[in-house]
Amino acid sequence: MKVVALEEATLTLPQVAKLAKSGTVILTRKGKPLAAVKDLSRSDWERIALANNPRFQELIEDSRRSYREHGGKNLEDFRRALGLNLKPKGRRRGKNIQR
Numbered sequence: 898m899k900v901v902a903l904e905e906a907t908l909t910l911p912q913v914a915k916l917a918k919s920g921t922v923i924l925t926r927k928g929k930p931l932a933a934v935k936d937l938s939r940s941d942w943e944r945i946a947l948a949n950n951p952r953f954q955e956l957i958e959d960s961r962r963s964y965r966e967h968g969g970k971n972l973e974d975f976r977r978a979l980g981l982n983l984k985p986k987g988r989r990r991g992k993n994i995q996r
Contacts, residue, residue: 900925 899916900923901908908916913934916922922934937945947953963969976983 898923902926902928903931 898921901913901916903924903926906924913922913924914936917934917936918938923930924932924934973983
């Protein structure tokens with residue numbers, strides 16, 4: 898993680914983005930954190946959008962709260978209700994992706 902004080906910074910935005918490839922860059926103003934720049938080149942847009950969407954976060958928290966208060970159904974219950982095998986076959990494995 899690198900810290901860049903905006904008052905002393907001479908870096909351009911492309912230079913900050915290049916720095917972020919090796920770790921998060923924290924931008925500060927008057928010694929206090931103002932923003933973070935993180936390399937997202939290996940992330941998918943949907944995950945980023947949902948992680949930063951207050952409505953989605955609220956939906957997830959409502960679901961977790963409901964589960965804590967009322968419980969839920971397990972996978973076997975759903976399989977039984979749908980008339981599916983209770984013991985699924987082995988999982989398929991996707992291609993091994995090198996990163």
